[in-house]
Amino acid sequence: MDPALLAAAAGLGLGLSLIVAIGAQNAFVLRQGLRMEHVVAVVLVCALSDAVLIVAGVGGAGAVVTRAPEVVQVVCFAGAAFLLVYGLMAARRVFRPAALLPESGGARAGLAVTITTCLALTWLNPHVYLDTVVLLGSLASTYDDQRWWFAAGATLGSVLWFTGLGFGARLLRPVFARPTAWRVLDAVIAVVMVSLAASLAVRGLHGG
Structure with a gap:
């Protein structure tokens, strides 16, 4: 098999293995997909953000990040604060499930608010930089001249995942026609967000 294709396949596999996990980004994309609100914009923001970060890592930015623990520490605390607030908002929605259903009178979030939230969930999460x-970036360096093929594979994995999650979520809408399902989803989101916030705060206290 061609070395370039091998590198791309490795990048695709590793990229998917890192991104296919419940977290801040995925929970937000899933929720937007279920509500069918600004899905194209959310998918583009997530995929493009990952592409920029992957290219930066392959280009050597990872070494710079590891040498600047104070920067990671600041991002940890900022991310923890944001995720805590977002988690508390999700917990509050558990007791107001009707507000989640647009056809039941729930307000739609504006495009600017949606994009800003998506950017914050992406760029204020240190786990994104680590992954x-x-x-x-470190693993790509082991492929020498084929490292950019590795990066292309990882980027493709990100595009495929966010596109599938964002646009595939609507298939679950019949399940989420019931307020109870929204309660469960937001309860899970709240637990995930608060847990991530706690882990980031602990990481920040230990110097990143």
Whole structure:
């Protein structure tokens, strides 16, 4: 098999293995997909953000990040604060499920608010940097001249995942026609967000 294709396949596999996990980004994309609100914009923001971070990591930014623990520490605390607030908002929605159903009178979020939230959930999460910039960047370096094929594969994995999650979520809408299903989803989101916030705060206290 061609070395370039092998590198791309490895990048695709590793990229998917890192991104296919419940987290801040995925929970937000899923929720937007279920509500069918600004899905194209959300998918583009997530995929393009990952592409930029992957390219930065393969280009050597990972080494810079690991040498600047104070920067990671600041991002940890900022991310923890944002995720805590978002988690508390999800917990509050558990007791107001009707507000989640647009056809039941729930207000739609504006495009600017949606994009801003998506950017914050992406760029204020240090785990994103660790996965894309540091880990993928480090592993890409082992492929020498084929490292950019590795990056292309990882980027493709991100595009495929967010596109499938965002646009495939609507298939679950019959399930989420019931308020109870929204309660469960937002309860899970709240637990995930608060847990991530706690882990980031602990990481920040230990110097990143």
